[in-house]
Amino acid sequence: MNRNWCWVYRGFSAASLLLIAVTLYHWGAKEVRGDPAQVFVLTVAGGVALTVAGGLFSWFGISVVADVGERGNGAALIALAAAILSVAIMYAGGSLGDGPSYWNNFFSGGLAILSWFLLWLILELGGRISVSISEERDLATGCRMAGWFLAQGLILGRAVAGDWHSVATTVHDWAADGWPALPLMATAVLVERRSRPSRRRPFPNWFMAGLLPGMGYLVVALFWLWRRGAWEGMP
Numbered sequence: 497m498n499r500n501w502c503w504v505y506r507g508f509s510a511a512s513l514l515l516i517a518v519t520l521y522h523w524g525a526k527e528v529r530g531d532p533a534q535v536f537v538l539t540v541a542g543g544v545a546l547t548v549a550g551g552l553f554s555w556f557g558i559s560v561v562a563d564v565g566e567r568g569n570g571a572a573l574i575a576l577a578a579a580i581l582s583v584a585i586m587y588a589g590g591s592l593g594d595g596p597s598y599w600n601n602f603f604s605g606g607l608a609i610l611s612w613f614l615l616w617l618i619l620e621l622g623g624r625i626s627v628s629i630s631e632e633r634d635l636a637t638g639c640r641m642a643g644w645f646l647a648q649g650l651i652l653g654r655a656v657a658g659d660w661h662s663v664a665t666t667v668h669d670w671a672a673d674g675w676p677a678l679p680l681m682a683t684a685v686l687v688e689r690r691s692r693p694s695r696r697r698p699f700p701n702w703f704m705a706g707l708l709p710g711m712g713y714l715v716v717a718l719f720w721l722w723r724r725g726a727w728e729g730m731p
Contacts, residue, residue, distance in 0.1 A: 524592065
């Protein structure tokens with residue numbers, strides 16, 4: 497087992513937990529903000545969410561244990577490191593704003609994370625990214641997917657951020673603020689079909705076919721966040 501690669505992934509997991517804790521401490525609900533005990537409880541719950549999400553990654557054809565730990569697959573490491581960070585962003589987004597109970601946070605974050613996995617499933621069916629990453633070990637695909645995972649996490653995390661009013665309002669805001677995730681998914685399917693390894697191009701350039709498209713996804717997400725501005729209840 498390639499322990500060094502596993503430690504890199506664990507480092508990203510630890511950074512994801514730290515992101516959750518810092519976000520809660522500075523921008524969480526009034527009852528949570530600045531309270532170490534409250535922040536600790538919600539961060540532990542975030543750790544559980546990250547663990548469950550990490551276990552689900554293998555269901556989509558890219559495994560932390562098999563691809564990163566046993567095979568030392570750099571493309572898988574890049575993609576999964578971004579994926580776990582993206583889950584943390586969505587969990588943290590669901591905890592932004594005031595609400596009457598922890599369950600409001602869990603519902604909001606869970607809604608974002610569930611829709612993120614659904615979009616990944618559609619992309620997998622349409623673009624076969626697991627084959628490119630796990631079997632072809634294509635670094636360009638890993639870079640593209642890292643950007644896509646983070647972009648979707650930012651969009652969906654922002655979509656569930658804000659003060660809690662009701663389940664219906666949360667779902668409405670998720671749809672109204674998260675709709676760019678759909679065209680971004682459709683774009684990614686087209687990009688994957690064109691850019692994945694083939695007989696004519698078995699080794700796509702990691703920069704032109706990987707980093708640039710991945711950065712493009714992130715630019716779209718950041719532009720959307722800028723357009724939406726501050727979430728309701730932002731301190």
